[in-house]
Structures are given as structure tokens and as C-alpha cells.
Amino acid sequence: MITSNKPNRLNKVLSYLLLVVLAVVILAPFFIGIWTSFLPTMDIAQGNFFSTKVSFDNYVAAFTKTPIVRYLGNSLVISTLTMLAQLVFCSMSAYAFVFLKFKYRNAIFILFLITMMLPFEAEIIPNFTTVKNLGMLDNYSVLLIPFLTSAFGTFMLRQAFMQTPTELKEAADIEGLNHFQIYWSIVLPYNKISMITLGAYSFLGAWNQYLWPMLTTFSNDSRLIQNGLRQLQSEETFNDWGMIQASAAIIVIPTIIVLFVGQHYFKSGMNEGAVK
């Protein structure tokens, strides 16, 4: 026992050491960013990271001197609408792929999947031409309409819906529920966790968009937060790093909230007791 214990303990120490090092490497930039957001820009520029002049001045400056509130609002609206639209449309199409029987069902589903193989960057030029011709540039619609649904969301929910026990559907058939009732009162509640996952995923996806809004928006009225952050950097000749850091800290807040709220739902065993 004693001989086998030693390498075990050494193993443990080593693996924890490795984990700690990795955690520091990953977390350090994040915490340095947060920390510098409280420091005056002069200190940051001088590399004086251990300054004690900690204050919320940068945050106040970010809110008062820049249109960051407008950017935040734009992003919040676009992200929320994208999330809701994706939840509705992806779940409906996933329901059709799982519970409705129609001709060429699998062929159509494969077409869906094929669109996932095209990287978004490859679609940007034709998409840009299309929205330009439609006169949608620099408008909420250009940020919203191309993202109302996603092949990934449909695929993910289809796989989840397929796990719904068929007995639940059959029990509903015997009770005489129509498709919409089955969708609304059985399939959606049963797959709540997958819906929350997709919701978080699409919200964060929209929140963190950069390339597409950069190409299609050019006024503060429709600019999103990630592009706004970039804007702060180039608008002035002298970069107010403290304020930029403060803005950056502000915009990661929703990500953190989504992750913490989401974590609460990722408990296993939510659907236990349905069958058997």
C-alpha cells in the first residue's frame, strides 16, 4: 500500500501543478485586463501596473464620452432578437425533421447540413452583394435577417428531439393533441436544456459578431459593441487605454452572466422518470 501510495501522490501533485500553470496562463490576461481597467491611462502607458490609483473613472469616462451605451443597446437588441428567432425557427424545423414524415426528408436535411460545411467567410461576398442590392446596409435588418435561423441550431435540436421518447408522442396522439400542441407542450419542455444551450450559443454568437457588422454597418446608430470597441481605439490619435479596457470589461459582462445562468440548468437528470 505504501509503495503504491507514493507515485499516486506525486502524480496528483504534478497534475495539479500543470492545471494551475494552465489556469494562470489562461486567466492572467483576463485579470490583467480587468485590473488595468481601474488604472489611469498614464500609469498604463508607463507600464506601472502596480499603481495604487484605482478608481472607476475609466468606466465613467466610457459611459459619458463615447457612444458605448448606444452600442450596447444595439448589441442587446440584435442578440436578443437573433436568439429568439433562432430558437423559434430552429426548433420548428427540427420538429419537422423528427416528427413529420414527408418526401425527401433526409435529402433536405442533408442539404441543411451541407450549408454547415461552408465557412461564413466564404459566403460573405455574395451575401454582401445581396444585402446591398436590397438596400439593407447600415440597418438593424442587415444584422438580423441573415441570422434568423442556423443549420447548426436545427441540427443540434434535431438530434435532441430524436432522443424524446416515442411513447410521449404516442401518449399525446392518443389524447388527440395536434402537432403544435405536441411541439409546444411536450417536445419543447422535454428539451428545455437543449433549447437553453442553443439560446446561450446564439446569443453569444450574435454578441461577439465582428466581421459581418464591420462590413455592413458604418454609423453609430446600428454599430454593434464589438465594432464599437474597435472604433474607440482608432477614433482618437491618443488611445485612452484605461477607458478602452473599461469598455472591454463592460462587454464581457453579458457573456459571464449567460455562462453563470446557463450553468444552473446544465444539471443532469432533469428528464429522469419519463420512461421506466
Add this chain to the structure above:
Amino acid sequence: MSTILNQVSKQYSEKEDILKNVSAEIETGEFFVIVGPSGCGKSTLLRMIAGLTSISDGEISIDGQVVNDLQPKDRKLTMVFQSYALFPFLNVWDNVAFGLKARNIDQAEVHQRVNDALDMVNLSELKERKPRELSGGQRQRVALARAVASDAKLCLMDEPLSNLDAQLRIKMRQEIYQLQRKLGITLIYVTHDQVEAMTMADHIMVLNDHEVQQIGTPTEIYQQPANEFVANFFGTPLINLLPAQRVDDRTLNVEGDFEVKTEQKISENEVNVGIRPGELHVEASDELNANATVKSSEFLGDETIVYATMNSEHEVRVLIPGKAVFAPYEKVKITASGNVFLFDANHKRIPFESEELVNA
């Protein structure tokens, strides 16, 4: 006013028959059990009655109405699934109320019916619980309450007890039986367990190999099995099926091991004889007169099963009252009473004509 199956068949493909020409009449208010080994098509038959599986050929009518093309909801029935099919996101009360709400029944009546149903299965205390917080037996009761709350007069159950342990199964068996009697509903119950079939049914349909083997009351099934399969399927321990040769009108020679004086007149030279384990007798014997060797014996309390190998290499089971005094490898003499079944070369039972008995 009954459920009638008329030449019902099911094929999934041209060559593969799942069910062949199933006909039966299920009377209103009776407990009808469909029993058979797994893969015999019994669940498919139940699903065809429910409308969850289409009918390839034949006709099903409920209360005088052909329902072949009706949606499940229009057939006015409820179903209890093997896996219960409870909604994990609803509590017990809402699970029971689910179907009623879907049918747009008046709120007050929903409350009344759900509460009554929960009372009837003793779940009123747990109505706020979610299915995951219930034990297997309680989940089973929720599924039953759902059927009780519905006003449908026809209830289908697909192996509802197969996920429960042995003790609970016996308890729920009695509860289901009492519920059926109390509510006066017609219950069609699918099981692979011959004990469930024997103890609960008014009528039993025995399915095997995609065909109906026999339909009858438990007594008929046990005392007058239509063929070797039915005789084999019912009764524990298993019936002894042995080849035998005719000696004279009332005497059979069982593979040279022993002779049976039958109550029934024998007309064929080669038959299979079916002897229930209780109809065999075993006694200690010397080497010379012995016709079997004991393999093992199982003491069950008030009776004992003796497993023995006949001199002709056939295995037999003998049920004797009390505790056995036979040790393995002991030589014994086995004899049979005249209460036996005779089966012809096609494994069908040769009927016992009642007038014969009168003449004898």
C-alpha cells in the same frame, strides 16, 4: 358493444408477417389478456387496436364502428405504456390532468376527475411531486391514474408491470385487477408473463409465431390447451412433453420407460403425451425396477420439484407435496396418472370427446 378483431394482419414487408389473421371478440367490461413470448406480435396487435400502427389487412371495430382509419384520439381509448410515458416536466397532478386538458374538458370536471383518480391509486399525497421523485411503483400508479381519469371505456395496457420487482408486481397486479372491476372498463392487457395472464384474465388470447394459438378462459387454457405450445406456456413447472406409442385403446407406452392408462381413447399409433408435473409420481426403487435417475430437487416450502432423467434420456419434472427425500443420482421409479393430454404429429391436442367418458 364490444371490440371485434376480424382477420387482422400486419406485414412490414412482403415476406415478413408480423400477425396473421387474428380474430377475436372482446366483450365490454372484460379483462382480456394477450399473452405470448417476446416477438410474437402481441404489442403490435395492441398498437393496432390503439391506432398507433396501421393495419395491413382485416378489420378492427370498437362498439360497432370500424376504426381502421380512425385517428387514435377518435377511438375513445386510453393506453398505459410499458415505460409509463410520464411527462418529466409536469408534476403528478398535471400528468394525470394532461389528457383531460388537451380534450378541452371543463376545468371543474378536470379537477374532480384528477382528484378522484389520484385518490383511487393512493397518490393524493404526492400530487406535487415530479416523476423523477417517485419510485417505480408510484410512477406506475401515475400511469394508471391517467387511464382512470379518462372517461374512455376501453383501456389498453402494454406490459405495465415488467419494470417492477417481483413483490411489487404481485401488489400492482391485484390493484389493476381491482381497478378494472371497480371501474367496469374493458381492459386489453398485453404481457409475456403467463402468471399475470392466468390470475387476472377473463379471457386469454395466446399468441405465438404471429398466430393465435388459442382463445379461452384461464381454466380452458390450462385444462384444454389447444396444442403443445399452449400446454408448454402455461403452468410452472413446465409440463412434460414425451413421445409415446399406443399399446391398446387405453394404454400408452412412454418410450419404454413406463405405461400410462389414459382416460381418453387412443386412436393413433404415435402421439406426444403431455403430463403436468403434478400428475407424475416418483418413488424410491431398486436398480431393477427403476426407470429414472434424479438430477436435482428444489424445495419450495410445501412442495418439491424433482428433476429427473428417464432411462430414455428424456428430462422430466415431477411436482410432489412436502419435502423430497431424493438425492441426486438416486434411482427412482416414475409413474403417471391417467390425466394427460395427447397431441398428434402436428402438435395439436387430440380432443377428448365427452361422450366417451360417459360410455366408459
